[in-house]
Amino acid sequence: MKTRITELFGIEHPIVQGGMHHVGLAELAAAVSNAGGLGIITGLTQGTPEKLTAEIERCKSMTDKPFGVNLTFLPSLTPPDYPGLIQAIIDCDVKIVETAGRSPQEYMTQMKDAGIKVIHKCTSVRHALKAEEIGCDAVSVDGFECAGHPGEDDIPNFILLPRAAEELKIPFIASGGMADGRSLVGAMALGAEGINMGTRFIVTEDAPVHDNVKQAILKATELDTRLIMRSLKNTERVLINDAVERLIDKENELGSELQFDDIREEVAGVYPKVMKNGEMDSGAWSCGLVAGLIHDIPSVKSLVDRIMTEAEDIINKKLAGFIG
Numbered sequence: 001m002k003t004r005i006t007e008l009f010g011i012e013h014p015i016v017q018g019g020m021h022h023v024g025l026a027e028l029a030a031a032v033s034n035a036g037g038l039g040i041i042t043g044l045t046q047g048t049p050e051k052l053t054a055e056i057e058r059c060k061s062m063t064d065k066p067f068g069v070n071l072t073f074l075p076s077l078t079p080p081d082y083p084g085l086i087q088a089i090i091d092c093d094v095k096i097v098e099t100a101g102r103s104p105q106e107y108m109t110q111m112k113d114a115g116i117k118v119i120h121k122c123t124s125v126r127h128a129l130k131a132e133e134i135g136c137d138a139v140s141v142d143g144f145e146c147a148g149h150p151g152e153d154d155i156p157n158f159i160l161l162p163r164a165a166e167e168l169k170i171p172f173i174a175s176g177g178m179a180d181g182r183s184l185v186g187a188m189a190l191g192a193e194g195i196n197m198g199t200r201f202i203v204t205e206d207a208p209v210h211d212n213v214k215q216a217i218l219k220a221t222e223l224d225t226r227l228i229m230r231s232l233k234n235t236e237r238v239l240i241n242d243a244v245e246r247l248i249d250k251e252n253e254l255g256s257e258l259q260f261d262d263i264r265e266e267v268a269g270v271y272p273k274v275m276k277n278g279e280m281d282s283g284a285w286s287c288g289l290v291a292g293l294i295h296d297i298p299s300v301k302s303l304v305d306r307i308m309t310e311a312e313d314i315i316n317k318k319l320a321g322f323i324g
């Protein structure tokens, strides 16, 4: 399949692995890139320019294909050293950055001067248009189904993707709820030129996370995610567990009075405990509705191959068969 996305990033298949805190390590990024997709290392998991440099070098030792780095801009009292992280990306000669969280505007000159292609992940058409305006090369349009932060508009991909197609000139990929060949063909029918997957890539042999995480997603259905932190305007879709139930009880009790400190125990420092140690009830962690479509733990390579074969079958046989 050849799309503006495969051309832009120099990849074989239009499949991207979105940044994932404590999941998007070199092993997963390299596996996705080796399978012909675009793997992405999660910058903030490394935290400092030195550690990010080491992780990028580790990834380079595992693949000679293109891969990217995710930079998530979060509200923070002590913000990470973003210019330093970007300098590390530039010095390591990585040419693709996925930005998320808020507009990357203030860092665009630094990235563009270094020849970096920027794909901005966002959850609304207005933010996608802003990304286009400030010179992003592509957008990852993240629908309400997605794991992590779906924004506050609650527009699912069946509406969001064609709306993006109506407005955008730069290419975009569909993010949120993507799992298989059906997702890819559906997304492309709605105007996308590829897909971004998070949750699906966690449940693979190559994802460097505790097996408990993979088993929890396998067991989950599309009914098992919850939206938290809405009243803080920082909505996150997470897998239900004891800590999340406790957090939701606090939200119901405190309503608009809720402060971040009230739920700190359920959300701060959770990712290493879950992803590394497999302590599944230690707090809230992102998971998409797509959990309902995940039924096995393939290698990344066989997952990507399966998606492409299934997509081609749907286009050439199933859909073509409906005509005439």
Ligand SMILES: Cc1cc2nc3c(=O)[nH]c(=O)nc-3n(C[C@H](O)[C@H](O)[C@H](O)COP(=O)(O)O)c2cc1C
Pocket (backbone or CB within 6 Å): 017, 018, 019, 020, 021, 023, 042, 070, 072, 099, 100, 101, 121, 142, 145, 146, 147, 148, 149, 175, 176, 177, 178, 196, 197, 198, 199, 200, 285, 286, 287, 288, 289, 290
């Ligand atoms: C465990 C987990 C952690 C994530 N961490 C980040 C992150 O740090 N930065 C980011 O931009 N997106 C993050 N995401 C979102 C993904 O990159 C992607 O946009 C999302 O998973 C797409 O929805 P899907 O899970 O339905 O495929 C995370 C997702 C998951 C499942």
